[in-house]
Amino acid sequence: MADKYTISSLFKFIKKSTGPFHAVAEVKNTLMENGYTELSECEEWTLRAGGEYFVTRNLSSIIAFRIPENGFDSFMMVASHSDSPSFKIKEQAEMSTPNYIRINTERYGGMLCATWLDRPLSVAGKVMVKDGSTIRSVLYSSEEPLLLIPNVAIHMNRAANTGFEYKANVDTVPLWAGSAGRTIRGKVAEDLGVSVESIISTDLFLVNPADGVQWGANGEFISCPRLDDLECVYGSLQGFLASEEARAVPVLAVLDNEEVGSTTKQGADSTFLNDILTRICVSFDISAGKQAALIANSFLVSADNAHAVYPNHPEYSDPTSKVFMNGGVVIKYNANQKYTTDSVSDAVFTRICEDAGVPVQRYTNRADMAGGSTLGNISNTHVSVNTIDIGLAQLAMHSSFETAGSDDITHLINALTAFYSASVTRISDGEYKIN
Numbered sequence: 001m002a003d004k005y006t007i008s009s010l011f012k013f014i015k016k017s018t019g020p021f022h023a024v025a026e027v028k029n030t031l032m033e034n035g036y037t038e039l040s041e042c043e044e045w046t047l048r049a050g051g052e053y054f055v056t057r058n059l060s061s062i063i064a065f066r067i068p069e070n071g072f073d074s075f076m077m078v079a080s081h082s083d084s085p086s087f088k089i090k091e092q093a094e095m096s097t098p099n100y101i102r103i104n105t106e107r108y109g110g111m112l113c114a115t116w117l118d119r120p121l122s123v124a125g126k127v128m129v130k131d132g133s134t135i136r137s138v139l140y141s142s143e144e145p146l147l148l149i150p151n152v153a154i155h156m157n158r159a160a161n162t163g164f165e166y167k168a169n170v171d172t173v174p175l176w177a178g179s180a181g182r183t184i185r186g187k188v189a190e191d192l193g194v195s196v197e198s199i200i201s202t203d204l205f206l207v208n209p210a211d212g213v214q215w216g217a218n219g220e221f222i223s224c225p226r227l228d229d230l231e232c233v234y235g236s237l238q239g240f241l242a243s244e245e246a247r248a249v250p251v252l253a254v255l256d257n258e259e260v261g262s263t264t265k266q267g268a269d270s271t272f273l274n275d276i277l278t279r280i281c282v283s284f285d286i287s288a289g290k291q292a293a294l295i296a297n298s299f300l301v302s303a304d305n306a307h308a309v310y311p312n313h314p315e316y317s318d319p320t321s322k323v324f325m326n327g328g329v330v331i332k333y334n335a336n337q338k339y340t341t342d343s344v345s346d347a348v349f350t351r352i353c354e355d356a357g358v359p360v361q362r363y364t365n366r367a368d369m370a371g372g373s374t375l376g377n378i379s380n381t382h383v384s385v386n387t388i389d390i391g392l393a394q395l396a397m398h399s400s401f402e403t404a405g406s407d408d409i410t411h412l413i414n415a416l417t418a419f420y421s422a423s424v425t426r427i428s429d430g431e432y433k434i435n
Helices: 004-016 020-033 184-192 227-242 272-283 288-296 343-356 375-379 408-420
Strands: 052-057 061-066 075-081 086-097 100-108 122-131 134-141 175-177 199-207 213-215 221-224 249-255 299-303 329-332 360-363 386-391 393-395 402-405 424-428 431-434
Touching: 004 020, 004 221, 004 227, 004 408, 020 052, 020 061, 020 122, 020 134, 020 227, 020 249, 061 272, 075 227, 075 272, 075 375, 075 408, 086 184, 122 184, 134 184, 134 199, 184 199, 221 227, 227 249, 227 299, 227 393, 227 402, 227 408, 249 272, 249 375, 272 288, 299 343, 299 375, 299 408, 329 343, 329 408, 343 360, 343 386, 343 408, 343 431, 375 386, 402 408
Parallel strands: 075 249, 075 299, 299 386, 329 360
Antiparallel strands: 052 061, 061 249, 086 100, 086 199, 100 175, 122 134, 122 199, 213 221, 221 402, 329 386, 393 402, 424 431
């Protein structure tokens, strides 16, 4: 039976996490409520045994960790991503046509465009404000819907139901105002209580503000914006906080820009994760040789949702690797290493899940259909450890309103609680002990 409290908490988290900046802010707030100390990348660190810490980068990525009281032999890490496909508002945004003002946007990531039309949309992101000689970041999220992308009536677009192609510079441009109205920056400035002139630049995105819902004959499904990948962010955060001390440093990594390739200073293809692991070792005077040994014993879970069998198109799924909502945590395989799972990482993670009573299922793409990729193989180029790609089965990935199973978030939390409470010792190359 679905855990109503967990689902309600998940929905509240996603509702507040209107984009990567606000998702990281929510993770940060939760960590601080649980006694974690914020560190700055621009300062030298003095860490202590038993300490609980976190650090942010760009306000859109965050890494948290705990130092065991009695020493550590490895790192147990989970990485998920804070971003979701959306539309980014351009700096010179307003576009005037007779009796209308529209907002110029650019697609961020690969979304299902049709799902963004004919629904009220909000605005959220980060604003850079000048204050004397200081420039500071201010988070912004509109409390009410501000825009809408209107569909063309079927009478004027007879191809709407027969493979119509949406042009990014025409068909997905949102309507903002009539012939006269404030600029987007004017609205943001008013809501923030600053002058328009003080706003230097912005990272603002369109947001589906809809609430999450639980539905189905027996309440077996949930639907919500941004389930990919905030469901895994929430699950990994809860598992991290609930876990018990082991002979490993538990590391929670929430990274930005996965939907556009991760090649940013705050993405999985940056030095962020490796920088943090190195600084932990430096703080405890661990030699380079010992650090290499710690990394060799370490394990990374890349957590990003997976494709469930589609009820109207089961033929899209691999014939022998079908995964279903409410079937448990999905272990993802790809022969070309778009997913990093191999027999070693599968065996270790599956054993942990078995001991925790968490069901697992295995996914591969149909052999003639290319799938996506995620954080695991990218992070592995910077921190080379045994890595597994997992997720939760869902429908309508990259829609503005996605669907998953109501039981699976509990499965994920239980699996990652057990993972963070364990440590892995590499006895020799190819032989491992789970502690």
